[in-house]
Amino acid sequence: MLIVDSHTEGEPTRVILEGGPDLGSGPLSERAACLEREHKDFYRSMVVEPYGQEAMVGVLLVEPVDPECVTGVIYFDAAAVIGMCGHGTIGVAATLAYIGKIGIGSYKIETPVGIVEVTLSDKNTVTVKNIDSYRFQKSITVDVEGIGKVTGDIAYGGNWFFLVDDSPTPVLPNNIRSLTETGIAIREAIYAQNITGDNSGIIDHIVLYGPALTQKGHTRNFVLCPDDAYDRSPCGTASSARLACLAADNLLSAGDEIYQESTIGSGYTLSYQMSTNPSSSSKASIVPSITGQAFITREATLIFNPSDPLKNGVVL
Ligand code: PYC
Numbered sequence: 001m002l003i004v005d006s007h008t009e010g011e012p013t014r015v016i017l018e019g020g021p022d023l024g025s026g027p028l029s030e031r032a033a034c035l036e037r038e039h040k041d042f043y044r045s046m047v048v049e050p051y052g053q054e055a056m057v058g059v060l061l062v063e064p065v066d067p068e069c070v071t072g073v074i075y076f077d078a079a080a081v082i083g084m085c086g087h088g089t090i091g092v093a094a095t096l097a098y099i100g101k102i103g104i105g106s107y108k109i110e111t112p113v114g115i116v117e118v119t120l121s122d123k124n125t126v127t128v129k130n131i132d133s134y135r136f137q138k139s140i141t142v143d144v145e146g147i148g149k150v151t152g153d154i155a156y157g158g159n160w161f162f163l164v165d166d167s168p169t170p171v172l173p174n175n176i177r178s179l180t181e182t183g184i185a186i187r188e189a190i191y192a193q194n195i196t197g198d199n200s201g202i203i204d205h206i207v208l209y210g211p212a213l214t215q216k217g218h219t220r221n222f223v224l225c226p227d228d229a230y231d232r233s234p235c236g237t238a239s240s241a242r243l244a245c246l247a248a249d250n251l252l253s254a255g256d257e258i259y260q261e262s263t264i265g266s267g268y269t270l271s272y273q274m275s276t277n278p279s280s281s282s283k284a285s286i287v288p289s290i291t292g293q294a295f296i297t298r299e300a301t302l303i304f305n306p307s308d309p310l311k312n313g314v315v316l
Helices: 028-038 040-047 086-098 173-192 236-248
Strands: 002-008 011-018 057-062 069-076 105-111 114-120 125-129 134-144 148-156 160-164 205-209 221-224 258-261 267-274 286-301
Touching: 002 086, 011 040, 011 086, 028 040, 028 057, 028 069, 040 057, 040 069, 057 086, 069 086, 086 105, 086 114, 086 125, 086 236, 086 286, 134 173, 134 236, 148 173, 148 236, 160 173, 160 236, 173 205, 173 221, 205 236, 221 236, 236 258, 236 267, 236 286
Parallel strands: 011 057, 069 105, 160 205
Antiparallel strands: 002 011, 002 286, 057 069, 105 114, 114 125, 125 286, 134 148, 148 160, 205 221, 258 267, 267 286
16 A cells, blocks of 8 residues: 655645555545445554554545546545545645646645645645535534533534634643543534534534634634544634635635634634635535645555454554
């Protein structure tokens, strides 16, 4: 299994260049569903110990349906195949540059939830123009065990997010354990109270903000991913959902930039344009832009020995 690893603002990405399962040649959403249904051992083993590491997102490069796309991609973490991944897309662009497949310029990449555009400004700096993103519901209150009432917005940025402006736990690097517990408790309350995104979309990412302003003048976030790891970067799809909320509340104008800091102090520069696509939702959609940097950390062949009892990864 030939892989290239990178990190985007601290968040690890593993791109599988060769050796993944045959998922057929249908639409990427069907191939992603096939990976989820039939190859869980494979994708899990790619990102958990002993072959992977905590918080790692894996990317399978596949043949795109649309020939204008430079590649197709299917993203996953240790718990699930995910629709889109902003930090992963920045990592893919840096990886394609590293292996000589792309140079400075703009390219289309096909994901299971739509086509995104990447612009490589130098070998590390990438802007992702994400798929249309929108806020579905504002100020939904959930009753969270051990915490009480927590209010947040439900928004889509390629994955479904519950975004809490006033985090019950301050978003500070030394609070990571309690932020994780808070995020898990909120997600469990959302599931228990049958709260979903549009079209029953599963809200599997929780985003916490606060205190309101950081030294850089903008917010710091904490993003809990489906595998219970927190995103070391500010999470590209969470940032997209955030932009959709700021746009819906008239707190940020199209074209204006903000800086979104992560829990560890790395960050993305963000902006948006209003979407001109006919929307599948009744809500106004935006096209988010996310700029960050990825660095290659490893190029390797993973060896899975059939007699290794942990070849499918550590399961706790
Ligand atoms: O950057 O969109 C993102 C992402 C999703 C899960 C981990 N990172």
